[in-house]
Amino acid sequence: MSHFSRVGILGRLGNDNVLNTLKNLIQLLSDRQIPFKIEDLLKNTLRNEDVDYATRAELGAFADLIIVVGGDGTLLGAARDMAIYDLPVLGINRGRLGFLTDIMPDQMEMVVSDVFSGNFIEEQRFLLEVKVRRGGEWVGSSAAMNDIVLHPGQSIRMIEFELLIDGQFVYSQRSDGLIVSTPTGSTAYALSAGGPLMHPKLNAIVLVPMFPHTLTSRPLVVDGDAAVCVRIGYENDLAPQVSCDAQNHLVTLQGDELHISKMSHSLRLLHPKNYDYYEICRTKLGWGSRLGNDG
Template sequence: MDQFRNIGVIGRLGSVKVVETLRQLKQYLIRENYHVIIEDDTASMLPGHGLQVASKKLLGEICDLVIVVGGDGSLLGAARELAKSNVPLLGVNRGRLGFLTDISPVDLEERLAKVLAGEFIEEKRFLLDASVERNGQALGFGAALNDVVLHPGKSTRMIGFDLFIDGHFVYSQRSDGLIVSTPTGSTAYSLSAGGPIMHPKLDAIVLVPMFPHTLSSRPIVVDGKSEIKLVIGETNEAYPQISFDGQMNIACAPGDIIRITKKPFKIRLIHPEDHNFYATCRDKLGWASEIAAS
């Protein structure tokens, strides 16, 4: 019996290359007698596709596998929507870096055939939940697979805030903000701000200050079960923002409280059997694969 009989397909909008790969993917899956369900926004890129159409939420309920065609950003968006459904996700890279979307369109059918035949690695990644409170009332909620970021928005002013971890006061800081990252996000924005690379299997969260006022402020790695609380300083003149994977923002005000915890459920990522985290780092980050001859 096939492990993946009903396969959902999501594509990044507005890309000719994604449309090419979607057409190739559709033809292959239909030829191999899989039941293909296309996400409703993606369907608009394939007029006359003749496939069943469903929302992202419904894809999670009726599919055995969801294939995301695009970049890491596309997979991040799908992961936030589909985490609760426990459906596995497979990424086909039509973006730039591709830490999460690791099947290349060049050998798509060959690699996909192996995955669909059961030759794959599955790993689970945790997400973050965040809430913003104002005067004791919930103002907004969001989820992130990579990172939750406190940042100045369009302002150029520094942000003053207090950091608490598990109820313990850690420090007051003035900086351009704070990146709160999962291991998945440690090779993204967090890395560019000087944060450490964390193996995806780690149950840990890293907090990376952005251009802090004091040079002694350094990234802190804490237990993945920690509750992180940020209190925006009452004297701030600027109104900072909280972003989720860089794709959604909530405007904050002085005195607001931001709470960040691990989501209670994880996403399931499917990789080809030869997937290796360190090889991906070598490839994507330009690490040397051999010592150059002197």
Template sequence: MEQFKHVGVTGRHGRSEVADTLRRLVTFLESRDVTIVLDSRITDMIPNHCHPICVRDALGEHCDLVIVVGGDGSLLGAARALVDFGIPVIGVNHGRLGFLTDICPSELETLLSEVLDGQYLEENRFLLEVEVERNGQIIDEGCALNDVVLHPGRSTRIIEFELFIDGQFVYKQRSDGIIIATPTGSTAYALSGGGPIMHPALDAIVLVPMFPHMLTNRPLVISGNSEVRLVICEVDHIDPQISCDGQIHLLGHPNDSITIRKKARQLKSLHPEHHDFYDACRSKLRWNHQEHCR
């Protein structure tokens, strides 16, 4: 396993408990004699430091590992910014669920010592890229680790759109929108919409209708290599939004075509050696905590 010598540090800005953990993390990394590079947005939370600073989007140019302190939202933002650099990311959880940031602050020094010594699990997580096409021109684009969502924005009206998968017409739907999620995102918004939980190792995409007019429109799991295209129908008199991880919002218009496909570069996600997806499900989703039979 790779041992890391240049470590980037980023996290959620503005929370006192995050600041405390960031300071502990920097002190720990200093004791490990690694080069520390700080995200410029968090430097005011770590006073009197003497480490190099750069914007988050450039951490991948200077580091061989990035540690994110915050919730899953913080890691989602870091993932989109760093995926093209091919460097691994690991999270220290200061959020609610923490499916992606799975190191507890109380175990920070112990578990990160193991990671820096090369004792960790590595997973490749794919992202989705989205393009919005209008009158034959790409007018906006984005990417998402969890999900791409077509929704009405501030309007309370339903959307009518057509769905194509790999060029084949699937259906025309009237609904509040649709969630297109990766296995990583299957435990996020898609789960609350009634979608299935997918193991992170699956090469699949799930499409979850949001309050469809026809109750026979159910979640649909397709190949991870499929290309999904949504066409907003002309009858709509609203400008729906296309959200990436709930953090990037693209504006659509009637007759726009929205194409979603797997991004070529994948995210390297690190976990402690004892990480277990099903254990995470039990603890985060409050599944039965009783001991198993054998």
């Protein structure tokens, strides 16, 4: 008996490698007689009228497992939309890094078969939500699994802002912006800005200044349940932007407040039974292997 009975499939658009893997996945599920539906945005890519297509909301109501074919960016978008349905998500890597989509295409048949047999590791990865408050009113919101980034947009200008944690003033800063990252996102933009790597199981948030105008401003790790508030200074002569996972964007004005906190919904991310986070880091980040012989 299969551990999962209905599958929803999401994928990256306009990529031949993704298309080939999708076709192989469809054949695998068909051979196992497991019902599945595919995101309707892929209909023109697949051009297969013999399968059922559905919106993401319909997939959330139909499936008990979501399989994402693409890169980490594809999975990030899926996570923001599908986390509310409390469905496990499995990622097939057709991108570059593969921190989240950690199953290679040549392993797909074996790993997917193992998953249907109940042989997998499940992790909970939390997401962040940002709300923009302007003049006492909420004017925008978005979510992120990796990071929420305050930045000047296309201008090369510094931003002035204040940071508060749980209502307590932390500092005022003049910099190119601020990265607010989950442990999942600590291997992404926050890493390139000098932030620490955080194990995905940690309940923590890291705040990484971007080129701050002071040598003593360093990344700050706070409790994952903390309430983060960023107040945009009135002295700024531009409208800073807020990017969520580098995919969703909000425009702010002078005096706006960004309220950032953990979402109530988390992502249930599945891995192969032999998943090793540190091995992923060694492979993707070029860390050194063992010295000498293991024996």
